[in-house]
Amino acid sequence: MTAEFGKLFIVPTPIGNLHDITERAITTLQSVDIIAAEDTRHSSKLLQHFGIKTKTIALHDHNEKKRAQHLINIMKGGESVALISDAGTPLISDPGYSLVSACRASDIVVSALPGPCAAITALSASGMPTDRFMFYGFPPVKRTAKQRLFSELVQNNATAVFYESPRRILDSIETLTEVVGGQREVVLGRELTKTFEQYYCGCLDDAINWLNEDLNHQRGEFVFIVSGSGVNKEDIPDEAIQLLKSLVEHLPLKKAAAIVAEHYDLKKNALYQLGLSWNNE
Ligand code: SAM
Secondary structure, X not given: OOOOOOOEEXXXXXXOOHHHOOHHHHHHHHHXXXXXXXXXXXXXXXXXXXXXXXXXXXXXXXXXXXXXXXXXXXXXXXXXXXXXXXXXXXXXXXXXXXXXXXXXXXXXXXXXXXXXXXXXXXXXXXXXXXXXXXXXXXXXXXXXXXXXXXXXXXXXXXXXXXXXXXXXXXXXXHHHHHHHOOOOEEEEEEOOOOOOOEEEEEEHHHHHHHHHHOHHHHOOOEEEEEOOOOOOHHHOOHHHHHHHHHHOOOOOHHHHHHHHHHHHOOOHHHHHHHXXXXXXX
């Protein structure tokens, strides 16, 4: 740590509800020398609202590497910088990685303020296990890449958290259903912290119906959270796995899983997910 260097502050901003800004975020944004913002025009409204007059500079995906070096030089000169994004926590599906890693490499102190993040907000309200979760950000747009990514979920037993745009939410939920089956539990969190905040909780098949039954359900910003596979191979005896393997050669997976579940007193869905994972191996 070099005392005469300025610091970098990572400052989360509201994801919808302006009251979610913290006192510390406001005072930090007021006291730094420069605010690096993803979109200076977008952030100017927020800064004006809180009476923050600090100079801003743009730092976005297309100029981040170059800008990072410029900001490093500024901090080496003793000035402090705050990084903000359009909404939520910078670096979480937002720019900032190059800047923070460059600060670390240059012995510049990085201090992150806690604050709004859509992924954590939705996860904490989802009712799904939070002891192990995987944050994936936005799924790929292209179909094969999307299918390949979702196939990781077939066996993965951690809760999975995704961001999605209103234009692609239905397609992503449909593709996910094709890959993991329609019975997997999902939570769709839309317009969180805003006037029309809404959570839908149910299985994937029902979520598709819900999205289709009213086009308003596809509007706004989304986080979707997918439950873990329920597959914990250690909990399934070898004989049950062997029986399932033999049965699926002659029966649909659903039926085979139901028979093995009954015979060994196991969870049908765990066996179903295990069987699905063989298709993806
Ligand atoms: N850095 C942000 C954060 O901490 O949440 C995320 C930035 S990412 C570019 C934007 C995406 O986050 C949106 O497309 C949406 O998937 C999700 N998101 C942001 N605000 C949201 C909200 N109020 N409700 C639901 N999802 C939101």
